[in-house]
Amino acid sequence: MNKPVHALQTLFPVKDGCLQVGGIALSRLAQRVGRTPFFAYDRALLSARVAHLRAALPPELRLHYSIKANPMPALVQHMARLVDGLDVASAGELKCALDTGITAHDISFAGPGKTDAELSQALAAGVLIHLESASEMERLDRLAMAMGIAPQVVLRVNPDFELKSSGMKMAGGAKPFGIDAELVPALLQRMAALSMDFHGLQIFCGSQNLKAQAIVEAQSNTFRLAIELAEYAPRPLRLLNIGGGLGIPYFPGEVALDLSSISDNLRQWMPKVGAALPGVQVALESGRYLVGEAGIYVAKVIDRKISRGEVFLVTDGGMHHHLAASGNLGQVIRKNYPVAVGNKMSGSERESATVVGPLCTPLDVLAGQIELAKADVGDLIVVFQSGAYGLTASPNDFLSHAKPVEVLV
Ligand SMILES: *Cc1c(COP(=O)(O)O)cnc(C)c1O
Numbered sequence: 001m002n003k004p005v006h007a008l009q010t011l012f013p014v015k016d017g018c019l020q021v022g023g024i025a026l027s028r029l030a031q032r033v034g035r036t037p038f039f040a041y042d043r044a045l046l047s048a049r050v051a052h053l054r055a056a057l058p059p060e061l062r063l064h065y066s067i068k069a070n071p072m073p074a075l076v077q078h079m080a081r082l083v084d085g086l087d088v089a090s091a092g093e094l095k096c097a098l099d100t101g102i103t104a105h106d107i108s109f110a111g112p113g114k115t116d117a118e119l120s121q122a123l124a125a126g127v128l129i130h131l132e133s134a135s136e137m138e139r140l141d142r143l144a145m146a147m148g149i150a151p152q153v154v155l156r157v158n159p160d161f162e163l164k165s166s167g168m169k170m171a172g173g174a175k176p177f178g179i180d181a182e183l184v185p186a187l188l189q190r191m192a193a194l195s196m197d198f199h200g201l202q203i204f205c206g207s208q209n210l211k212a213q214a215i216v217e218a219q220s221n222t223f224r225l226a227i228e229l230a231e232y233a234p235r236p237l238r239l240l241n242i243g244g245g246l247g248i249p250y251f252p253g254e255v256a257l258d259l260s261s262i263s264d265n266l267r268q269w270m271p272k273v274g275a276a277l278p279g280v281q282v283a284l285e286s287g288r289y290l291v292g293e294a295g296i297y298v299a300k301v302i303d304r305k306i307s308r309g310e311v312f313l314v315t316d317g318g319m320h321h322h323l324a325a326s327g328n329l330g331q332v333i334r335k336n337y338p339v340a341v342g343n344k345m346s347g348s349e350r351e352s353a354t355v356v357g358p359l360c361t362p363l364d365v366l367a368g369q370i371e372l373a374k375a376d377v378g379d380l381i382v383v384f385q386s387g388a389y390g391l392t393a394s395p396n397d398f399l400s401h402a403k404p405v406e407v408l409v
Contacts, residue, residue, distance in 0.1 A: 019342040022409030036300040037317030045294035056259040062283035069287025069388040167208025185232040192234035204243030246289035251335040288388040295387025311353040318357015323394040342382035344373035
């Protein structure tokens with residue numbers, strides 16, 4: 001049997017049995033929002049998280065926010081004031097980043113398959129363009145010549161090592177991301193013949209990692225590879241983006257990432273990197289770690305039914321808004337995100353229930369046979385750890401229900 005909600009729940013305080021979000025009782029917040037379901041992101045928790053990570057990192061390290069984790073404009077605006085750079089992966093995210101007023105050089109545009117239109121917009125805006133292939137470099141050169149603008153470029157490297165035990169591996173072996181490390185020297189030589197303003201390298205290995213030792217290893221390998229490749233660069237590196245990969249716990253038994261060994265390793269490397277690559281700025285990019293725990297998804301119980309002895313709470317929210325909590329289309333063994341009845345956080349009778357959404361598919365489950373306060377129609381089901389890869393990473397249009405609201409409180 002799952003615990004009511006695991007330790008993460010302590011991020012959001014409870015008062016008079018009701019969860020508090022941004023200092024407001026959840027039931028009040030639901031009234032203010034006016035409808036369910038909704039995502040709520042807590043400003044104070046976002047700020048505290050950035051401060052927590054910064055305190056662990058060497059002070060000279062740049063911290064970038066990866067917009068794809070959560071592109072809600074108000075949240076991005078909030079994050080833009082706290083971090084040193086924004087990483088984008090589409091024209092839409094580029095617009096979102098530019099709207100914050102952040103300096104163009106502090107925006108990085110990475111991602112495979114950038115279209116001519118996207119490259120042209122990035123050129124016109126003057127943001128850093130992360131090259132993902134030799135042919136993308138040639139295409140960018142042609143567009144830049146036609147527009148009469150020197151592109152600001154970073155080369156994304158697909159290293160010959162990987163980030164072990166990652167939720168998602170983005171590097172090592174054959175990958176659509178970045179340029180294979182062994183091809184980088186020739187590409188840098190070719191770049192010297194083009195009029196491109198070379199800023200540096202990006203090596204991003206993977207996402208959702210909870211093993212500090214694996215991150216430490218990947219970061220050390222990243223620094224070694226970058227120093228090696230820098231010898232072939234047309235000019236000294238100004239930027240080295242070492243990726244991120246910092247994960248957050250979602251499931252029972254998972255433990256929050258311990259930053260101390262990552263911090264120690266980075267502090268050891270920074271002077272060495274400074275000596276080998278004078279003038280370089282090192283950047284760490286993160287999405288999930290910065291925003292994931294600061295957000296909740298809230299759905300209302302529409303129906304309560306018992307089928308052959310099992311309690312089902314049917315809510316107005318589900319996999320179309322929160323694919324990851326539902327189990328990503330059943331490709332993995334389904335585990336429960338931390339879930340609670342937000343308006344009955346203490347003192348209530350408890351029971352085992354399965355929380356489902358309104359979609360006509362058995363995949364639409366927000367929590368399976370989880371211990372919750374006994375819930376009735378109108379109660380508010382809260383899914384924690386929902387600040388990253390929620391709404392925009394879900395099949396919103398499936399079954400044509402209305403889109404949920406997002407609020408920053
Ligand atoms: C997705 C992505 C990130 C952010 O990953 P998180 O796991 O959310 O921190 C950073 N860099 C690149 C290149 C990405 O594609």
